[in-house]
Amino acid sequence: MLWRFILQDAVSLMSDATTSSFRALARLLRYARGYRRRIIAASACSVINKLFDIAPEILIGVAIDVVVNQEQSFVAGLGFESAREQILILGALTFFIWAGESLFEYLFQVLWRNLAQRLQADLRQDAYEHAQRLDMGFFESRSSGQLVATMNDDVNQLERFLDGGANAMIQVGVTVVAVGAVFFVLSPLIALLAFTPIPLIVWGAFYFQRKAGPLYAEVRERVGDLSSRLSNNLAGIATIKSFTAEAREAERLRQASEAYVEANRRAIRISSAFIPVIRMAILAGFLATFTVGGMMALRGDLNVGAYGVLVFLTQRLLWPLTGLAQVIDLFERAMASTRRILDLLAEPIVVRDDGGRALAEPVRGEVTFADVSFRYPGSGEGVSEVSLAVPAGHTLALVGATGSGKSTLIKLLLRFHDPAAGEIRIDGQPIRELELTSLRRAIGLVSQDVYLFEGPVRDNIAYGRPDAPEADIIAAAQTAEAWAFIQALPQGLDTPVGERGVRLSGGQRQRLSLARALLKDPPILVLDEATSAVDNETEAAIQRSLKRIAHQRTVIMIAHRLSTIVHADQIAVIHGGRVVERGTHGELLAHNGRYAAQWRVQTGEIEAADASLA
Template sequence: MTSHRQHDSSFAALGRLLRYARGYRRRIITATTCSIINKLFDIAPEILIGVAIDVVVNQEESFVASLGFETAQEQITVLAALTFFIWAGESLFEYLFQVLWRNLAQRLQSDLRQDAYEHAQRLDMSFFEATSSGQLVATMNDDVNQLERFLDGGANAMIQVAVTVVAVGAVFFVLSPLVALLAFTPIPLIIWGAFYFQRKAGPLYADVRQKVGDLSSRLANNLGGIATIKSFTAEKREAERLKQASEAYVEANRQAIRISSAFIPIIRMAILAGFLATFTVGGMMALEGSLNVGAYGVLVFLTQRLLWPLTGMAEVIDLFERAMASTRRILDLLAEPVHVHDQAGKALAQPVQGRVEFDNLHFRYGSSGAGVRDINLDVPAGNTLALVGATGSGKSTLVKLMLRFYDPEQGQIRIDGQPIREVSLKSLRDAIGLVSQDVYLFDGSIRDNLAYGNPQATDEQIIEAARTAEAWSFISNLPDGLDTAVGERGVRLSGGQRQRLSLARALLKDPPILVLDEATSAVDNETEAAIQRSLRRIGHNRTVIMIAHRLSTIVDADTIAVVADGSVVEQGSHSQLLEQDGAYAAQWRVQTGQA
């Protein structure tokens, strides 16, 4: 998953995130306001300490006395009451900003993941052929969680550091512009260090996120192919490959950590310089009488309050860089273009009769250049079309085009005279039932998988579909029947059982057009015979398009089209093609032992 945006700066990524989060603006403003008020309350006690020192030293001449509180006892009492309310306010707004930021983090990460997943579902099949599932899982899971961790604490920390600099700076310049200037001298160095770190760390954290995706891909591939690994006794080899991917992730993190760790010592020395300047120069001014002793106390305390939180900037920026690297990947996924556009709201005319026309179709895969050209086929409603030909000749491509997994470069496909580009994807795909050679069953029960295309189906309807597909005989013999768990990808069932369930699932959908993409190529003779019996029953009043290598399975088809190098080279019935004595007849003789 690549994009021209992947080299955006972290602040550009933050801008993209804020544009995405426009709907959360009120929550962000409320949380930010609570963070600001909390920090103002947090700074206030240091000012009160200085005021209290002023009361003790100057008593009736103190600042508080000028407000109408004459005795030192009254002044201390007022300061104590004010301190109580400030601490209570600080505690209240700390509770509020934590609740608001954490809830915002949870809501935003959930919505981002949902939006990313829903957008991914709309993307073309070419995207999934070019992108590993491990990278996608890492983006929707780990990257979204990384952003959540930043919003949980990092966002508030960045806001409060900015508030501290502004608020403390204002107090400093009111009390002593000279000391303020000295105290703020290290801040440009700290800001320069932060930006320098950001420029250095940004690409490193982008590499970290890439390595996370690679590691996820390796784990997903190995766990999905565990049977193959075991059969080739390749456990040690795959463990070594996983170790290499894991070590690459460790090394990417090590490079980022090396940069981030160097930031803290630089900041600490800058802080020390600012503190010493305030401590010494302010102290000298207090001794000379040009600076109030209480004001000097305020400056000393606030210098620490101003500069010390900046030591945490390294950790905050580290969290920020990780989050923005993740944000780029998430938003890049959301920015992936959809080429097959849905015509929502425009349905196929009902009831669908099932006539299918392929009119002058041209299509090429961008990656390989393979595809189809000059395809012209007309399948009357209720007829059976069989597509035969060598592997890679373009048969499955026609099915993918009919389902609009891709759109042709030229020509069109029509169902009942309606161009499929002009109807909604839901309406189109609801009219087609697909039984593929590569059967995918979801982790769950047999009932769940059979009812996948018709969730409202009753048990009676499920059983009837299973009987029609000749799957009920083995289902009824299972201890848990329809409640039997099939395992991930149906691993607890045999290939023939999975194929029969796939056929039953398509039948329960009751589509007017049934597509069988080499549905019997990987099953035994008994299962093939069972499926053939099923097809003879279900083919009535239904359009069937079959892709097959075994010619014995399609001899009863109304039309057989022989596809070679992306073009239809022969078509007709079984007997007509034998009479033509072309490619089909030659293949028939080979498969029947006559050659």
């Protein structure tokens, strides 16, 4: 009855675990289909190694039998009559068994570890490449720290399990089956006694697994929170210092770190209780074999050598089961991490690149927004029924208050999002039908929030054309009015810019961003507040260069400073996600609407500032 109760409870606990950790394992195995041969080879080496590992205990019992029974021993029945010959044969067998165990231990170590390295590298690469294909809405709703933790720490956690935990799980199973078979051959009664603790051990394993699973899932979440806090604080260190918020941010980090420690503490408390409980169950099985088997040997019902084998193998059978605690610990941590990794890989790609056609060459750059509507899921902001047409080679300026929808139109043009209604066309071709690569190659973006990659100036300018000759890089830098300050840098084009361009001023970063877009030589150039971070002299220089390049391409500009767009062929005023005014600078001033009011405010501020300086 006790066995039935324990087994039923274990099955119940197992079914609970299957819905979480075992389901994650099944998902991982489906992902790892391409590694099937490596997994089978590594598993086979683990099995053979464990069989060799068990064999010496059997040989010890056989040796005892030889010493006690000599010519009547088990080995004598195989044709080796003298005791001396039997011992020599057992010695030779011992050598080959130990050599075989060492060989297959080397093989399974190499196979499992290489598999762990290969799988973690491919899994991280696949997760990153999948993340690159996700729409911008995904990144706007996730912290970068959580994503970094998933692609780095979670993948490493899985690697640690494959390095040792997978082999341990296989070898525990092999031990139970192989040793159990020897037991039942030698003495079914002692086999029953030795196996009595196993249902309790299995029940305990699944019980602790069920308790530990949610705790380790929380541990992974706390790791993500901690990574996010560190990432954000290091990126914003200048702001922290300027507001003398070091102590406050240190306290926030301490709280995140303590939350991680506390989550780990709860998990450790559960996993650490497993070995002491299981140790007592093992003791019960060992004592049963030791005493009952000893009595049977004294009565002559059991061969002395067989008794020795059973005593040695009882520990070999039961003691490795204490390793279930560490195995389950590794398994739970790995499966919690695996769920996060595979959940990232399962994120749906909203903006799909389904192998559309390339833009017809040559790309003229005509852009049309036809009744385009889009709303962000969280805030509900966006654009509604926007219709705009930009002839090839013309300049369109978008103006309006912050949050009016200007940048949303640019994101839709680049297909960072797809509109809920309406259509965007380039040269008459709907952009949904175009290859994303072809679409985005035709557009050069200079954003207000300039991102420079760590590395030299040269690589940042040539980011869109890595194979561009130096002459073209210099020409782009000259057009963007960046060449003068680049020449003044210690190493010129080879000067490192630092992380996110921290070694350069805001205006210098802006000009490098413009040079990067110009080197790409796109037929459509998008400027999102491209001159917001430069001084008046540099702005005037950039405006001169923009006038030169605007004759060769379509330019879409977003600007708050209206003085930068007075020469645009068309100006559209966006308010509340809709186009409320449209025309040239002169036409909009004559209309005396929102644009004219904003122009009066800005020119009035300039006049007031001039008067105060005088």
